[in-house]
Amino acid sequence: MASATWRLNDDRGNAMEERDYHRFRDFLERASGIVLGEQRQYLVRSRLAPIMKEHGIDGLGLLMERMESGRSPGLKGLVIDAMTTNETSWFRDPAQFIALREQVLPEVLAKQSTRLRVWSAACSSGQEPYTLSMAMQDLRAPLRLPAMTEIVATDIAPTMLRFATQAEYCGQSAQRGITEEQRRRYFEPVQDCWRVRPEIRARVRFREMNLLDSFAALGRFDIIFCRNVLIYFSADVKTRIVQRMADVLTPQGYLFLGASESLSGVSDRFEMQRGNGAIFYRLK
Ligand SMILES: C[S@@+](CC[C@H](N)C(=O)[O-])C[C@H]1O[C@@H](n2cnc3c(N)ncnc32)[C@H](O)[C@@H]1O
Numbered sequence: 001m002a003s004a005t006w007r008l009n010d011d012r013g014n015a016m017e018e019r020d021y022h023r024f025r026d027f028l029e030r031a032s033g034i035v036l037g038e039q040r041q042y043l044v045r046s047r048l049a050p051i052m053k054e055h056g057i058d059g060l061g062l063l064m065e066r067m068e069s070g071r072s073p074g075l076k077g078l079v080i081d082a083m084t085t086n087e088t089s090w091f092r093d094p095a096q097f098i099a100l101r102e103q104v105l106p107e108v109l110a111k112q113s114t115r116l117r118v119w120s121a122a123c124s125s126g127q128e129p130y131t132l133s134m135a136m137q138d139l140r141a142p143l144r145l146p147a148m149t150e151i152v153a154t155d156i157a158p159t160m161l162r163f164a165t166q167a168e169y170c171g172q173s174a175q176r177g178i179t180e181e182q183r184r185r186y187f188e189p190v191q192d193c194w195r196v197r198p199e200i201r202a203r204v205r206f207r208e209m210n211l212l213d214s215f216a217a218l219g220r221f222d223i224i225f226c227r228n229v230l231i232y233f234s235a236d237v238k239t240r241i242v243q244r245m246a247d248v249l250t251p252q253g254y255l256f257l258g259a260s261e262s263l264s265g266v267s268d269r270f271e272m273q274r275g276n277g278a279i280f281y282r283l284k
Contacts (some may be wrong), residue, residue, distance in 0.1 A: 006167035020060040027064065030133055033212050033233040033241075047082045051075075081157045085232070088124040090131055090177035092227070093259045095277035097135040100223070103275040104254050105136065106143055108222050111252075115148040119221045121211065121245070122155055122229035124185065126164025126196075126204075130226065133200045134186045150196040150239050152218060154209035161206050167196040211241050216249050222250050227257035235265070242267045246283055 025036045025042060036044070046062070055072065057063050067076050072079070091097055108116065108277035122130035129151045136145055155161055169194035174183070187194040209218075224245050230238045244254060246269040256278075257263070257271060263270055263281055 018063060020064065023064050024060050024265075026171050027067070028080070029082055029234070031076065031212075032083070032210065033237045034083060035232060035234050044083070048079065051078050051082055053122050067165055077158065081159055084155075084160070085159045086124045086157065087221075087228070088127045088195070090127050090182075091134075092128065092131070092177060094177075094277070096256055096280065097131060099155070099276040099278040099280060100132070100141075101138060105139060108254070109143060109146070112250075113144075113223075114146050116146050116230065117219065117221045118151045118152070118223045119218065119225065119248075120151060120153040121152035121231075123160070123164060123225040124155060124157075125160050126153065126167060126206075127173075127177070128225060128227065129164075129204045130167065130178075130186075130196050131202055133203045134182070136203070137186070137200060149203055151204045152202055152205045152221070154218075155206075156208070156210045158208055161208055165206050167201050168193050169196075170194070184245070206240070212237070215244055218248060220248050220250055221253060223254045224249060225256045225258070227256060228261070230257065230261055230266075240268050243269070248272070249283045251283065253283045 017165070021041055022045065024148065028034050028036060032180060044060070048060075052058070052063060057066060057076065063075075064078070065070050067079065105116075118132055118134060123129045132151050136149065136266070139145060156166075169187075174187070174194045178186075183194060186197055186200055188197055189195075226241075226245060230241065233241070242255075242263065246267065249255065255263075255271075257280075262279075269284055271284055273280050273282050
């Protein structure tokens with residue numbers, strides 16, 4: 001069906017009109033905060049080609065029209081989902097999980113031992129919130145997790161959340177960042193794959209959420225992991241999100257960012273902390 005295949009390999013490289021590309025960029029930033037650079041046409045083409053093919057849409061301008069007309073209600077969500085970058089792994093930036101277990105959790109639990117709430121604010125395919133649960137599993141006695149311990153894991157991408165909820169990992173996704181010993185301890189084998197053990201899964205609750213939307217329905221958190229997502233946003237959006245995260249943290253609550261991210265120039269409501277080779281932030 002030639003007309004339904006989007007011109008992915010145009011020789012002159014101009015199948016995607018400049019105007020349509022800019023329109024699409026504006027749409028994506030408004031809808032998700034994700035800022036695309038000037039020359040990311042190839043990325044857009046390759047990420048959207050399967051959707052265009054499935055919906056018989058021949059060009060980015062037509063896709064924009066279809067989304068704006070409201071004739072295909074689920075289309076906007078599919079497009080945003082496809083444009084997200086979901087790179088993640090187990091125990092990503094391992095020093096942060098050691099600092100969490102050795103320094104942050106003992107301090108938080110010394111203040112209040114009846115309830116603990118942690119938010120994994122862009123959880124992708126689940127490795128981050130399950131790793132948090134694994135790190136909590138290994139708290140040193142006499143420290144104990146409160147009965148009311150909850151990890152809320154949110155993301156804008158429904159395909160990632162469906163995958164994460166199943167908690168089943170195969171091939172590379174069952175291997176990256178995890179040792180053989182950890183895999184035996186935290187996973188159970190299912191056919192050729194590995195499923196996160198029930199006691200690790202039990203603390204994690206997934207829900208779809210756009211970081212541009214209100215956090216009011218989530219409640220308050222003692223610790224927030226918001227890693228490797230702010231890098232996709234403009235300085236303005238970053239500042240607003242961090243401000244709203246500060247508002248939902250308990251007094252002196254903690255914020256962890258990705259290894260290449262910082263709060264410098266973003267917020268002065270936190271003080272930087274170092275420990276166990278990791279950097280993290282405490283609400284002032
Ligand atoms: C690179 S992954 C980071 C995963 C994990 N936090 C880590 O560090 O390994 C970025 C995630 O941010 C999500 N994301 C992008 N824009 C978002 C938004 N506006 N609201 C919520 N999640 C978003 C993507 O769907 C993706 O799963």
